[in-house]
Amino acid sequence: MSAGTSPVLEQAPPTVTMELRAIQKSFGETQALRGVDLVIRSGEILGVAGPNGAGKSTLLRILAGEETRDSGDILVDGQAWSTGDPRDRVAVVHQEPQLWPALTVAQNMVVGREPTRFGFPSLPDADRATLDELDIGRYADRILDTCPLAVRQRVEIARALARNGRFFLFDEPNSALTDEESDRLFSSMHELAARGRVVILVTHRLAEMVAHCDRVVVVRDGRVAAELEGATLTEPAIARELVLGYQTVSGDGTGRPPIPVALAGGAAVLAVNGWTATTGEFRDVSMSIRRGEVLAIVGVEGSGARELTASTAGYVAASGRIMVDAVEGREAMLRRTAYLPADRRGMLFANLTVGDNLVMRLGIPEIADPTGLVRPARARRVATGLVDRFRVRTQSVRAPLTSLSGGNQQKIAIAAAIAKRPAVLVLEEPTRGVDIGSKAEIYRILVDFAREGNGVLVFCTEVPEVHELADRVLVFEDGHPVRTLDVAGFPDLTSLSDAVAAADHTGVGSPTAAT
Amino acid sequence: MGLGSLRTYGLLIAIIVISLFFYLQNSAFAKPENLLVLLRSMASLGMIAFAQLLVIIAGELDLSVGAVYGLAATTLAVLWLAPNASMRLPFHPELPFLLALALALCVGLGAGWINAFFTTVVKIPSFIATLGMLSIAGGAELLLSNASNFNPAYNVPPADATEVQWFRALGATTLPFGIPVQVGWLALFFVVFWVVRHRTLFGFRLLAIGGNAPASEVNRLPVRRYKFIVFMLCGFMAGLAGILDFSYIGSIGPNSGAPLTFPVFAAVVIGGASLSGGRGTVFGTLMGAVLLAVLRNGLAIMGVGAFAQLIFVGAVTIGAVTIDVLGQRASRRS
Numbered sequence: 006m007s008a009g010t011s012p013v014l015e016q017a018p019p020t021v022t023m024e025l026r027a028i029q030k031s032f033g034e035t036q037a038l039r040g041v042d043l044v045i046r047s048g049e050i051l052g053v054a055g056p057n058g059a060g061k062s063t064l065l066r067i068l069a070g071e072e073t074r075d076s077g078d079i080l081v082d083g084q085a086w087s088t089g090d091p092r093d094r095v096a097v098v099h100q101e102p103q104l105w106p107a108l109t110v111a112q113n114m115v116v117g118r119e120p121t122r123f124g125f126p127s128l129p130d131a132d133r134a135t136l137d138e139l140d141i142g143r144y145a146d147r148i149l150d151t152c153p154l155a156v157r158q159r160v161e162i163a164r165a166l167a168r169n170g171r172f173f174l175f176d177e178p179n180s181a182l183t184d185e186e187s188d189r190l191f192s193s194m195h196e197l198a199a200r201g202r203v204v205i206l207v208t209h210r211l212a213e214m215v216a217h218c219d220r221v222v223v224v225r226d227g228r229v230a231a232e233l234e235g236a237t238l239t240e241p242a243i244a245r246e247l248v249l250g251y252q253t254v255s256g257d258g259t260g261r262p263p264i265p266v267a268l269a270g271g272a273a274v275l276a277v278n279g280w281t282a283t284t285g286e287f288r289d290v291s292m293s294i295r296r297g298e299v300l301a302i303v304g305v306e307g308s309g310a311r312e313l314t315a316s317t318a319g320y321v322a323a324s325g326r327i328m329v330d331a332v333e334g335r336e337a338m339l340r341r342t343a344y345l346p347a348d349r350r351g352m353l354f355a356n357l358t359v360g361d362n363l364v365m366r367l368g369i370p371e372i373a374d375p376t377g378l379v380r381p382a383r384a385r386r387v388a389t390g391l392v393d394r395f396r397v398r399t400q401s402v403r404a405p406l407t408s409l410s411g412g413n414q415q416k417i418a419i420a421a422a423i424a425k426r427p428a429v430l431v432l433e434e435p436t437r438g439v440d441i442g443s444k445a446e447i448y449r450i451l452v453d454f455a456r457e458g459n460g461v462l463v464f465c466t467e468v469p470e471v472h473e474l475a476d477r478v479l480v481f482e483d484g485h486p487v488r489t490l491d492v493a494g495f496p497d498l499t500s501l502s503d504a505v506a507a508a509d510h511t512g513v514g515s516p517t518a519a520t
Numbered sequence: 521m522g523l524g525s526l527r528t529y530g531l532l533i534a535i536i537v538i539s540l541f542f543y544l545q546n547s548a549f550a551k552p553e554n555l556l557v558l559l560r561s562m563a564s565l566g567m568i569a570f571a572q573l574l575v576i577i578a579g580e581l582d583l584s585v586g587a588v589y590g591l592a593a594t595t596l597a598v599l600w601l602a603p604n605a606s607m608r609l610p611f612h613p614e615l616p617f618l619l620a621l622a623l624a625l626c627v628g629l630g631a632g633w634i635n636a637f638f639t640t641v642v643k644i645p646s647f648i649a650t651l652g653m654l655s656i657a658g659g660a661e662l663l664l665s666n667a668s669n670f671n672p673a674y675n676v677p678p679a680d681a682t683e684v685q686w687f688r689a690l691g692a693t694t695l696p697f698g699i700p701v702q703v704g705w706l707a708l709f710f711v712v713f714w715v716v717r718h719r720t721l722f723g724f725r726l727l728a729i730g731g732n733a734p735a736s737e738v739n740r741l742p743v744r745r746y747k748f749i750v751f752m753l754c755g756f757m758a759g760l761a762g763i764l765d766f767s768y769i770g771s772i773g774p775n776s777g778a779p780l781t782f783p784v785f786a787a788v789v790i791g792g793a794s795l796s797g798g799r800g801t802v803f804g805t806l807m808g809a810v811l812l813a814v815l816r817n818g819l820a821i822m823g824v825g826a827f828a829q830l831i832f833v834g835a836v837t838i839g840a841v842t843i844d845v846l847g848q849r850a851s852r853r854s
Contacts, residue, residue, distance in 0.1 A: 351735055378721075
């Protein structure tokens with residue numbers, strides 16, 4: 006974006022203020038927002054941080070107009086905010102832009118605000134100027150799908166500018182961009198802020214928040230729990246705020262049973278060597294999980310941590326050597342691991358009952374005869390046993406899955422996987438969208454499963470989860486593990502959080518190194 | 521009681537009400553002979569619909585059943601019968617009847633295999649794969665038979681009398697109590713498919729595969745293998761139904777299966793299956809087929825012509841699904 010005179014950007018009024026007052030929102034029994042108060046001024050970049058399930062996403066969805074608030078006021082320059090005014094609509098720049106992939110960039114610009122009622126619309130001069138302003142004019146006639154991600158994001162910005170939008174929300178916008186593209190995106194943000202727009206940035210990368218935001222608010226427990234500004238705005242400060250006041254579920258991390266002596270220091274239940282993703286997300290990784298151990302993997306999106314986790318169960322293609330339960334090869338991996346993705350919808354069946362979901366991974370002989378005939382009584386007994394063992398709160402095993410809370414559905418998914426008796430359980434974010442009570446139970450279930458002599462590999466996005474659940478944590482960056490930490494060596498959450506954050510930006514290409 | 525069974529009861533009531541209406545119009549409707557005619561007329565439709573139901577539960581669909589029906593029957597005729605010189609067939613091996621029958625059934629299995637291959641291995645939508653097969657099987661039938669009509673009983677030169685008897689036994693004989701053999705086939709396959717769908721591990725997992733394909737992968741269910749099985753079963757049933765109808769009617773002409781495509785899907789959908797997969801019962805499908813057969817039979821007795829019947833049957837299909845959708849929306853709101 007060129008500096009100096011900028012006709013498109015100058016159209017906006019010099020300043021605008023958005024004020025949130027006592028915003029509340031509930032989903033059934035769960036109160037996601039308990040009264041958010043926040044003033045956002047144009048000219049600054051405001052960072053919004055918060056652990057999962059703390060209400061951050063709900064707040065952002067309300068701002069984006071994707072969710073309505075139960076109570077509270079939103080004022081723009083003292084007037085009631087209404088999404089009916091296109092200038093007041095908050096333009097969301099997504100990690101994956103939500104546009105029309107089969108149309109050209111120019112057509113994407115005019116969709117919904119076509120200058121003609123009849124005939125095929127062409128690009129108005131003003132819109133062309135906006136594209137030029139954002140340095141993507143030469144892409145005007147390209148099909149959007151064939152443009153690089155950075156260009157597609159700029160189209161989202163351009164659409165908002167074209168309707169003279171004043172509010173921009175960047176939601177994890179650069180997690181899939183190169184460093185150079187990220188820098189350009191950030192300079193666009195600064196430019197927007199300088200020209201009187203309200204700019205909100207959401208990112209998991211704390212270093213970027215510190216580098217680019219004027220102010221950071223931490224959302225915790227449905228409220229704005231902290232505001233960091235000026236000298237107080239540092240990475241450790243944000244990290245500490247993110248874990249502070251976190252309700253520990255087992256007192257402290259030491260509450261969990263130790264690895265039994267018989268297993269301690271024993272053989273690996275899963276080991277990979279020279280493990281490389283076919284599509285390149287991680288390269289030449291060597292690691293192992295001992296029997297009885299819970300190993301956590303952390304890393305921002307794009308670091309390869311998530312993909313590595315899924316690959317050990319065969320759900321991301323990778324090559325190299327893998328050994329599971331003392332047997333080498335892909336066959337053993339497929340037979341002896343069970344995988345649970347982060348999204349519950351990706352592993353449960355909404356068209357079936359609780360009991361059916363619990364026994365879905367089983368077959369002959371657990372629930373069926375050698376002839377392939379299901380034994381309903383046997384299947385029900387197995388399902389009832391699992392409901393009791395894992396304390397699933399359900400009316401009966403015949404209840405539809407969808408009648409259960411998120412936490413109980415999650416327990417069903419884990420119970421169904423454990424019922425298959427894998428040697429290694431592989432999970433991504435096992436307590437995403439789960440209430441605190443179920444969280445504690447899930448941690449206990451997973452630790453107990455490991456202590457029986459199995460392995461648990463878990464991809465985490467939050468330090469408290471690592472603290473509660475894992476024995477060891479592998480910090481991933483840029484396709485490699487950059488550090489291994491022994492969780493027991495950290496007496497409290499804050500010290501572990503600092504250590505993970507420190508490991509987080511030691512590698513090449515970290516945001517702090519780039520600025 | 522789940523919503524599925526509620527819906528089946530609604531369907532039963534609709535069948536009874538419509539039957540009562542036809543009976544009051546003309547009491548001949550309820551005569552045992554007519555009811556047997558009615559059941560016989562829906563036999564091939566029902567058999568194919570059972571197999572189609574499994575394909576639909578698995579989240580796919582098979583548009584090629586009508587064409588495979590005709591291709592299998594024609595294949596039997598071409599492989600078995602000595603041709604009349606005027607037919608100018610490309611080839612006529614004059615195989616023994618049983619061998620020709622086996623090969624004709626394999627044609628159905630083969631069409632199903634190809635449908636499954638392109639759907640699950642090449643991963644193109646089954647709508648396209650089976651739409652292509654619809655045209656391929658239809659064209660193959662015309663090419664093989666040179667669009668001729670075959671009639672084993674009056675073939676020139678005549679076919680072996682014993683073989684003709686076997687052929688007639690398939691679809692044109694009568695069981696005790698005057699029940700047409702095709703009604704027996706329908707009953708047999710109703711039981712078989714009911715057990716497969718409602719009592720086997722296969723049927724159980726099929727619900728999962730159609731209900732949530734990505735989750736089925738995560739649960740390590742044999743998605744590809746099961747889809748091969750249902751497509752091949754569907755091709756086989758379509759072929760068998762074509763051969764049984766060929767036997768019942770006594771002759772086979774070009775593209776005789778084309779009118780089946782619509783009622784097969786209509787029966788499955790009226791019976792409560794979801795086209796997006798994961799839902800559907802064999803009994804519901806049977807009731808869907810019965811409803812269609814009652815309509816056609818009753819309308820015919822009332823003197824409504826075949827063309828107008830098509831309009832009625834289409835309207836009833838849309839109406840049945842509309843009632844279901846509205847009912848679901850209402851129950852979700854309450």
